[in-house]
Amino acid sequence: MPLMLSAALEWRPDGKQLAVGLEDGTLLLLNTEDGEVQHKAQLLPDSALVVINWTEAALASQDSANPAQQPQAMASSQLQGDRARRMFAPPPPPVPPATAGLSVGYTTCGRSGSSTQAWGPQAQQLAVLACASAAGDVVLCTSRLFPLAQLELPSLLGCPRLELLRLATEPSLQQLTVCWRDARADADPHTALHLSVVSTRHVGRHAAQLHRLSAEAAHVGALLEGCQQTFDAASKEWQTAMRECEGSRSRLAALMADYGSSGEPATELQSLLATGAVGGALQQYITSGLGETGLKALARAVDGAVCSAHNLLTDHLQPQLEQLAFRLAELRGLALCLPWRRITGLQPEQVAAAELAALRLVLQAEAVRRQLVAAGAQYRSFFSWLLIVLRRMQEDASDVMVGHPRSQLQAVEQFLLGQYRRDTIGPLLGSTGGTSNRGSSLDGEATPAEAAAAAPAAGGSMLDLVMEVLGRQAPVQAADSTAAVGAAPSDNGAACDSGASRGGGSGSTTGGTSIGGSSLAQMLQVLRAACQAAFSSTSDVAKPTLSLSSTLTLGPAPSALAAAYLPGSATAATAVGWEGQSQMMVLRRARQHTADNAQAVIEAALLQLPSDTRVADLSFYKDGQLALLVAPCSSSTEPDSSPASRLMLVPQQHLHFVQLPGELLAGSDVLRLCQALLEGEGSGGEAGGLPLPADCRQRALPYSAVQAPLAASASRGVACVLAGLQRVLLYDLEEDDEQEAEEEEEEEQADKDAAGALQSDDDAAFQSPPRQ
16 A cells, blocks of 8 residues: 555544545544544545544534424434334444354354444534545535535635635534635735635534434444455355365366376266275375365364354344344435435435345345355265265275265265355355455445446335245255264264255255345445445535635735634634744634624734744634644754744633724735734734733644644644654643643652652661660
8 A cells, every 4th residue: 555645634523533634535534542543435536635624513403493494303303313223233243253263163153142242322413524625625524424515615716726725614514614725826915815604504404314314324334344344254264165175176186187087076976976986096085185084174174164154144244234224224214204305315216226235135145044054064965975985995895885875875966066066155155355444434346337236126026026035046955964963074063953954045056046146245235336326415415505605815825724613602713824924813703693684793813923933833722722833934044043843822812803894804805904903003912913922831842843734632632743744743732841840840859859768768777776
């Protein structure tokens, strides 16, 4: 895998995850406890993700009291609670734990005690990730990377060429603040920076429905990935045993060639079965090449593969498929609700096609399980017969075929005509060559052709589907259980339940019967494509509802920029720093509701920086504090005299804000207007702004080559800084240098006190006792 550099960082609001945007448009969600990748998806192919914003909102809609929203409220009331949690046990892991092993006896197959999982907590808030490229392509998705909406800012803002700098989503999810630069060749460089507000009321008003849909899509994606891993594990177990059998056949064929025979190993064994005559090559192979030890080892390998694959299909695959079909049926019922369909864009026909594909897979998995049991019984009969032949050869018996039950000989003959010549179970499992790293998203390797092929499946009735699967199953000729168990060389235990054997598929020369000749893995790809097609229309519903609300001109292109909404309010805060200037600006934009309508109130403040420093990046911290990443100016030539890079926290209470009249903003940018208003005030400050407070909390950084982006987590109290291409640094924002110095002095003093007390004890111990 080629090395991809990170282009954007963003903390989850509760600090449990870190979003990392890569240069190829891939978004990674990392667990902050162990650094593992929990979710991964390529949101914008061939475009670097340069901006990420993560916002969580309550499910309660602000417009629920509006009478116009009563149909949506009714649809939302139908979404409370997950019925799958009440009707199903938690899905088992895709494969058993490695310590337990896969090769288990037939007596342990079944669902009793197979699941020890517990349902995880349900998220009560809709978390929205706004991810964007520099060209202005924006994707709104959930924390499980389910797409909600997609924006094309160049067409929405009326600027064909722009550079997107920052994004911020309102806590109500009804507005999106966008900071962008006009990148056209004829644009004025002094007024290139703009602040626009995009209305996303559809996402905010229907957060409950979209939250439920994204949760169901996440469950469906996780179940699909679990089924894929189960398929791969079962196929790997079976192929390992088949490779050993193929090696045994190859050795027999080589011996037959040495003896001048041009026939096949199956033909030689059939001749032995029919006449009892043993050729020289077959006798040498059975007695010397294979032997009783090798025969038992081969039987154990095949028997273990049958047991493992049966366990995977019964205890791991089928529960996941049943829950997957149930969840798709729940979504089909919700899609039939017209208000819910208008909100989410789910089409009943597409969801029904995915549901029918899941049911086909459920029935086909049962059919394959039965054929697997039948093949295992045939292998046991064959190895039992071969073991008796070997022992009679060692006893120099005149007829090695005397005493074999007729039912066992018929089972061996059927096995030599079918399964021995051509493996019928492997194609039904359909290996994909190992598990793929898809995470729990719905994006897989399914093509649009497969999605189109899945759609016609919804035309038939459920009765037709059941008859198609069960009506085409050939009866199983079960081997004589007494002979199979009594002489079986395997040590894995009793045979599988006879009921499954009697109803299983056949391992004859016709092979296993499957729906449309497809393997389980191929049917899973069709199911994945059908699910992807069913969930793909949600973003199409939200796209026409996006509109531009307002645009402000801030000033020239910045060197550092931050945009966020203050916690618990609809106030958007923007901080801007410019290259070559020793000042930065903080802008606050709030919505003020009046009797007539809602008006925007805009305030601005300027902050003066030291002359030998620059703002590398900035971010908003808890309670509206401004986190500054201050680095030395590049013009400094003396490294000893230049200041070190620092992290600073500046409370907004230390800033002096002035309100900007709306009528004056139409003809001027915010920076010049703010400077003019500050110059006109007598005691409000100078045009350059107030200096940094002397008592602001700060921390010195050991690395001078720090760079953007700066990501601050209010819940964890840490800041994430990039130092170089592959180094990410975490700093505690709750402690500053002075506190650390005091703690170090206290520790040193405590060590000195402890050392002094120990020395005094030693001196007292070595003192001579007084004479009597």
